[in-house]
Amino acid sequence: MYVAVKGGEKAIDNAHRLLAETRRGDTGVAELSVDQIREQLKLAVDRVMTEGSVYDPELAALAIKQARGDLIEAIFLVRAYRTTLPRFGTSKPVETGKMRLERRISATFKDVPGGQVLGPTFDYTHRLIDFALAAEGEPPRAEAREDFSEETLAAPHVLDLLAEEGLVERPERDDEAVPGDITRHPSEFPMDRATRLQSLARGDESYLLALGYSTQRGYAKSHPFAGEIRLGRVSVEYVPEELGFPVEIGEIELTECNMINQFAGSKKVAPQFTRGYGVAMGHGERKAMAMSLVDRSLRAVELGEEVKAPAQDQEFVLEHCDNVQATGFVEHLKLPHYVDFQSELGLVRRMRQEVESNLAEAAE
Amino acid sequence: MNGDTGAATALRDAQAPEETAARQEWMALLSWATTARLSTLWDGVPDKPGARFLRAPECGLVMTQGRIGGTGSPFNLGEITVTRCSVILDNGTVGHAYQAGRDKAKAEISATLDAMMQDPARRVDLDRTVFQPLRAERARKDAARAAKAAATKVDFFTMVRGED
Numbered sequence: 001m002y003v004a005v006k007g008g009e010k011a012i013d014n015a016h017r018l019l020a021e022t023r024r025g026d027t028g029v030a031e032l033s034v035d036q037i038r039e040q041l042k043l044a045v046d047r048v049m050t051e052g053s054v055y056d057p058e059l060a061a062l063a064i065k066q067a068r069g070d071l072i073e074a075i076f077l078v079r080a081y082r083t084t085l086p087r088f089g090t091s092k093p094v095e096t097g098k099m100r101l102e103r104r105i106s107a108t109f110k111d112v113p114g115g116q117v118l119g120p121t122f123d124y125t126h127r128l129i130d131f132a133l134a135a136e137g138e139p140p141r142a143e144a145r146e147d148f149s150e151e152t153l154a155a156p157h158v159l160d161l162l163a164e165e166g167l168v169e170r171p172e173r174d175d176e177a178v179p180g181d182i183t184r185h186p187s188e189f190p191m192d193r194a195t196r197l198q199s200l201a202r203g204d205e206s207y208l209l210a211l212g213y214s215t216q217r218g219y220a221k222s223h224p225f226a227g228e229i230r231l232g233r234v235s236v237e238y239v240p241e242e243l244g245f246p247v248e249i250g251e252i253e254l255t256e257c258n259m260i261n262q263f264a265g266s267k268k269v270a271p272q273f274t275r276g277y278g279v280a281m282g283h284g285e286r287k288a289m290a291m292s293l294v295d296r297s298l299r300a301v302e303l304g305e306e307v308k309a310p311a312q313d314q315e316f317v318l319e320h321c322d323n324v325q326a327t328g329f330v331e332h333l334k335l336p337h338y339v340d341f342q343s344e345l346g347l348v349r350r351m352r353q354e355v356e357s358n359l360a361e362a363a364e
Numbered sequence: 365m366n367g368d369t370g371a372a373t374a375l376r377d378a379q380a381p382e383e384t385a386a387r388q389e390w391m392a393l394l395s396w397a398t399t400a401r402l403s404t405l406w407d408g409v410p411d412k413p414g415a416r417f418l419r420a421p422e423c424g425l426v427m428t429q430g431r432i433g434g435t436g437s438p439f440n441l442g443e444i445t446v447t448r449c450s451v452i453l454d455n456g457t458v459g460h461a462y463q464a465g466r467d468k469a470k471a472e473i474s475a476t477l478d479a480m481m482q483d484p485a486r487r488v489d490l491d492r493t494v495f496q497p498l499r500a501e502r503a504r505k506d507a508a509r510a511a512k513a514a515a516t517k518v519d520f521f522t523m524v525r526g527e528d
Contacts, residue, residue, distance in 0.1 A: 148514035171436025250464025
């Protein structure tokens, strides 16, 4: 509990002015522009969009600047901003199978139609600090190859090919289904998969990474393979009621991961590979992969698996994956709890007195 | 999900399918264009008609849906900022804009162009001066991006080791 405490206005005001000055840093160094953040710290921007759950690179870049690079603080700012806006409606589902690909790899099939397209990746870099970046200079120009087939950059999902044979499960499709929305309705457990995916999509990357990692280390054995990871742009279509037909309101960049996992089958289902799904706004491969591992582990009950690991526990995973909620509760501890603590202090003093007088009596 | 309201139906014009397709294409180009580029192109448009707002530019959100597994049932992926605007020209034609982002000036120009493009007498000229450049720029940009991605495609080769 906290009781309203008056005072400190002047100190707070000055602290915020000091924050503004500290945010700027050495004025002898050029100020960082929002455009520079958007263009050159793109992966930070993408993470803030994903976990802020609002696609708007300019907004995310501004939030990063305001938050001095503290991404959870930036995510908090984006979440707060979204509450000031009306919601016009819901888009048509984006079709990631029609993604204009910039990267598409499969760790399970070498010869996928369209091939393995690496795109702009850290993979296969040596992770050696590049001191050349500390100096100004132009990067090498990316190579371009004009003679590619349409299939290369408009390839269908890899796993759909195997689903034809029944070796890999095919996700159920019901276009009339209205998915749950955690921004409108409080969480209830058990939560269906569509609603879980919304929650995971905005969930903290590091938290999901740790949970996904735990499934690999044996806490919920799922033996995963990266069936497909793709990065590219998709059109967002929305049907304004005054028009009655879909309009492309924009293009968004998404990263998508379909993980393949072993499944021994059950009495009803023959052995086949199951799938976990992850998606992130912008380029967020680690997030999409971690999310797909956790999506799969949370399907334990549906697939008749024993729930015994943290990553299989819906309520544990989903009630703690939101870093804005988490930071709110953890960080509120630094707000004044003077009255709270005074009462605890009084209690401990009384208890100590009792113990001391009991000891004194026993000694007599 | 988007239930019809009387007002919306009244605003909506009966449209032939090919007319709808054409309108979808130009609205998509307007969404795609940057503010700076569209403003430049708009500055070059002669005889701009008088217009007033039916709905002043307004920022909001659209919930973007994805599909489970990429191909399955829909789920809510996260929101996107959207700006909308509706104008009515002096001749009574109504134009709309629904665009990702928070740019009100761009939405206003776009809604006005959407209305103007519905006039067959102006469409040919506007298509040539505004939309043809945007169409070409989008195609060029997509192609350049695709060519760079294509250059990162792995060409596997098999190494034969030892003699049989």
